[in-house]
Amino acid sequence: xxxxxxxxxxxxxxxxxxxxxxxxxxxxxxxxxxxxxxxxxxxxxxxxxxxxxxxxxxxxxxxxxxxxxxxxxxxxxxxxxxxxxxxxxxxxxxxxxxxxxxxxxxxxxxxxxxxxxxxxxxxxxxxxxxxxxxxxxxxxxxxxxxxxxxxxxxxxxxxxxxxxxxxxxxxxxxxxxxxxxxxxxxxxxxxxxxxxxxxxxxxxxxxxxxxxxxxxxxxxxxxxxxxxxxxxxxxxxxxxxxxxxxxxxxxxxxxxxxxxxxxxxxxxxxxxxxxxxxxx
Numbered sequence: 468x469x470x471x472x473x474x475x476x477x478x479x480x481x482x483x484x485x486x487x488x489x490x491x492x493x494x495x496x497x498x499x500x501x502x503x504x505x506x507x508x509x510x511x512x513x514x515x516x517x518x519x520x521x522x523x524x525x526x527x528x529x530x531x532x533x534x535x536x537x538x539x540x541x542x543x544x545x546x547x548x549x550x551x552x553x554x555x556x557x558x559x560x561x562x563x564x565x566x567x568x569x570x571x572x573x574x575x576x577x578x579x580x581x582x583x584x585x586x587x588x589x590x591x592x593x594x595x596x597x598x599x600x601x602x603x604x605x606x607x608x609x610x611x612x613x614x615x616x617x618x619x620x621x622x623x624x625x626x627x628x629x630x631x632x633x634x635x636x637x638x639x640x641x642x643x644x645x646x647x648x649x650x651x652x653x654x655x656x657x658x659x660x661x662x663x664x665x666x667x668x669x670x671x672x673x674x675x676x677x678x679x680x681x682x683x684x685x686x687x688x689x690x691x692x693x694x695x696x697x698x699x700x701x702x703x704x705x706x707x708x709x710x711x712x713x714x715x716x717x718x719x720x721x722x723x724x725x726x727x728x729x730x731x732x733x734x735x736x737x738x739x740x741x742x743x744x745x746x747x
Contacts, residue, residue: 496545516703529662579599625637
């Protein structure tokens with residue numbers, strides 16, 4: 468008999484035999500109280516997603532997903548939840564920031580807008596990726612970084628579809644400003660990058676945000692003229708990505724989704740805030 472891990476309820480991201488005790492989903496640094504007698508905590512940390520970017524002409528690109536790290540750590544009395552990066556109207560999107568508990572840490576996804584504004588931002592591994600970068604960072608497991616559009620633990624951003632991974636890269640925007648244009652989707656993953664944007668005088672369709680294991684990415688906006696073509700936000704670990712609207716990008720889903728790109732001075736989507744789960 469064969470079993471698929473994709474539809475078998477016995478497979479879980481939760482550590483076997485432990486109970487989820489505390490969840491932190493608002494960006495910032497907070498106090499943590501662990502009961503007396505607990506010596507170690509199993510932490511799952513997800514960094515903030517990267518914001519999308521917008522271009523003056525043509526379509527901007529999606530932000531990369533926040534990183535995913537999990538493991539045992541000593542007790543800490545503070546936790547930091549990474550903020551999603553801000554989407555922009557004319558420049559490179561802002562990267563998300565790190566989530567940290569004890570010695571478990573996950574980086575923020577890269578803001579979109581590399582290489583002339585049409586490359587999606589890379590997903591993060593253990594450390595935050597600089598805005599406009601399409602090469603991801605090394606994962607907490609030691610898995611290597613991934614280049615443009617390459618599949619990895621943390622996928623690369625791209626001027627095509629974002630690279631798939633546990634955390635995926637943002638999709639590229641379209642530089643074409645005439646004719647019918649469809650921008651590129653964020654990569655598939657557990658946590659997903661945002662879709663790129665299309666800015667054209669013809670029919671423009673923004674790229675969809677990447678769809679994750681638990682939630683869907685947002686759809687891109689479609690219409691004729693430069694006031695359409697915004698990209699969808701990428702799915703987060705704890706929430707769906709928002710749809711693009713007119714020439715504006717959708718926000719990334721909560722739990723590290725990347726923001727969608729915007730076209731022709733629209734406003735790109737913000738990345739989703741990270742999240743930290745504590746089991747003991």
